[in-house]
Amino acid sequence: MEERYRLIGGPGSPYSLKIRALMRYRRLPFDWLIRARVADEVAHVKPPTIPILHTPSNDHYQSDSTPIVDYLEQRHPGQRSVIPDDPAMAFLNFMLEDMSDEWATKFMYQQRWLDPADQEFYGHYLGWFREGPGPWDEVAAYGSRMRDRQVSRNALVGVSPANRPVIDRTFKLVMGAFEKLAGSRIGMFGDRLSSADFAFYGQMTPGAHAPGASPVMRDEAPMTFCWLILMDDMSGWEPGPWQDQEQPPCQAVMDLLGLCGEAYLPFFKANADALQAGDEEVAVDIWGTTYRQRPFKYQGKCYRILRERFAGLGDDARNRILSILDKTNYLQYLI
Template identity: 40%
Template sequence: MYKLNGALGSPYSMKMRALMRYRRIQHCWVHGTDSREALTKVKVPVIPVMEYPDGSFHNDSTPLIYDLEERHAERSVIPPDPARAFIAHLVEDFADEWVTKAMFGYRWLEDVDQIQMSRWLAFDALKGGGLASSQGFAEQFRARQVGRMPIVGCTRENFPLIEASTRALLDALEAHVVNSHCLFGTRPSIAEFGIYGQLSQLGVDPTAEAMMRKDYPYSFRWLLHIDDMSGIDGEWDAEDAPYAPIIIAWLKQVGEIYIPFLLANSAAIEAGVNTFSITAMGLPYSQGVFKYQVKCLADLRARYAALDFAARAKVEPLLAESGCLAALG
C-alpha cells in the first residue's frame, strides 16, 4: 500500500490525494505531525511525500503522477491522444508554477487570511497540545510565510496581475463546469488535478473563498467533486473532437502570462542576474529567479519535441493561436 504524507493546506498534497482517489490506487493519507518522518527520507524536504509499497520515498507531484502511470495502467489520467496529452501537461504545469501564486498571494497578503490560515495550518500540524501552543506555532509560521512573499513574487505590486489572471481562469472554468466537469471528455486528466490542487486552497481561505462563493459558485462547488472522483468512469473525447472553449481560454493565459514568465526567468539566469520583470494583461510583474522553472521550460520543450508529425499537426495551430508555439518549437 502507498502512504501519501501531506497536509490539507498543501495544494500539491490535495492534488495527489484527489488523483489517488480517482485512480483507485490503494493508499492511506498521513497528515500533520505523523508525516514529519517522511520528510527526512527525501532529498528536498517538501510535501507531499509518497512512501511506496517497497519502502522507498519519493516527492514532486508531477514526476509522481507519471511514475504511477508506469506502475498502474488502470484509470490513467493521461489522454491517449499525444496531442491532448501534451495540452493536458501544459495546463498542469501552468497550474503548478503560476496558479500557485494565487494560492500563496490570497493566503498571505491580508491579515484576515494570515490569521485564520496560520492558525488552521498549525491546528492541522499539531493535532492538539493546547491553544497557546498552537497559536504560538501559528505566529511563527505566519511570519515565515509572509517573509517569503517577495521570493515567490506574491507582493502587493504583483498581485493585480495574479488576481486578474485568477479571475480569467475562473471565468472560463465557471462557464465550463455547468456543462462538463472534465476537460478532455467525461473523465479527468492530469490537468484537472493540477488546477484543482491550487483552487482547493482558494476554496478555503477567507478572502478567496468569499470571492469564489460570490462570483464563481459552480467552480467553488466543482472543487468538492474533483476531490473524490473514485466513482467516475467516463470516456476520453475522440481524437478529432473539437477542444472545449476552456482549453482555448486557458492556453491563451499560458501564452500571454506563463510562457513569457518562464522565458524571462530563464534569460535572467543565463545572464547571471537575480531578478526579472514581465508585463502581461497590461500589468507589471517582477520576482527573483528560480532554477526549478528553467527545468519546467526545458521539460515542456522536450515533450513538444517528442511529439510525432501527426500530433504536432494537430496541436500546432492551437499553440500558435495562443502564443505558445514560438517558445516551444
C-alpha cells in the same frame, strides 16, 4: 492483495490535495499521513517538499507531484488513467498541469499570505493541523511561526502588492474557465478526469477556504466552488471517454491555453533568460503591467522539460497542436 501506498503530506498543501484526490479517483489504496508526524522517517527525501509517496514493497519514496503522477501511471497503466491517450491532448494536459503548479500557484499563495486577515487565519489553520486537536489560541505559537515563514517567502513566489493585479487577473481567468467547464462537463479533456484537472483542484481549494477569496469565489464562480467539493473524492465516478481527437478542445481549455500564452510562458521565458544571465530579478510585461520576482531555478527546469516534451512529439501531434495554437503567437516560447 493490492499494495497499499502511504501518502505523506498536509491538508494545507495544494500539491498534496492534488495527489490525494487523484489517487482516490484512480482507486489506488493508500493511507494519508500528516508530514509533521513522520518527519524523521522522511528527513532524507529529496526534494524536501510535500507530498511524498511511499511504496512499502520497494521502500521507495517519491516526491514532486508530477513525477508522482508519472510513477503511478507506470505502475498502474490503464487503471482509470489521468493522461489522455492522444499524444497532442496529453501534451496540452501536461502544459496545463504545469501552468497550474507553477503559475496558478501564485494566486493560491497570495490568497493565504498577502492580506493580514488571510495570514492570521492560515497561520492558525496550519498550526491546528500540526498541533491540534487543541484550542485555537494554543496552536497560535506554532501557527505564527509558520505564518512568518510563509509570508517571508512571498518574494520568492512573486506575491506582492505590485504584482497583485496580474495575479488577480490570473485568478479571474481561471475561475471563468472553470465556470464554463462546470456548466458543461466534468473534465477538461473529456467525460473523465486528467492530471491537469487535479492540479487546478489542488491550487483552487485553499482559496475556497480563505477569508478574502472564498466569498469572491462563491459569488463569481459558484459552480467551480461545487466542482472543487466534488473533486475531492471521485472514487465512485464512472469515467466516460476522452474527447474525440477530431474535435477542438473545449472553451475552458482554450481560455487556459490563452492564459499560458499571455502570462505563464512569457514568465517562464523571462525567468530562464534571467537565470542564464545571472540577473537578480525577472521583470516581464504581462497585460501591460511589469511583473517582477526573483528568478526561480526550479521553474527553469520546468520550462526545459516542457520544451523537450514538445520537441519529442511526432509530426501528427505537433501539427494538431500547431493548428490549435494557431491563433496565438506563443509558439515562439515552445520551439
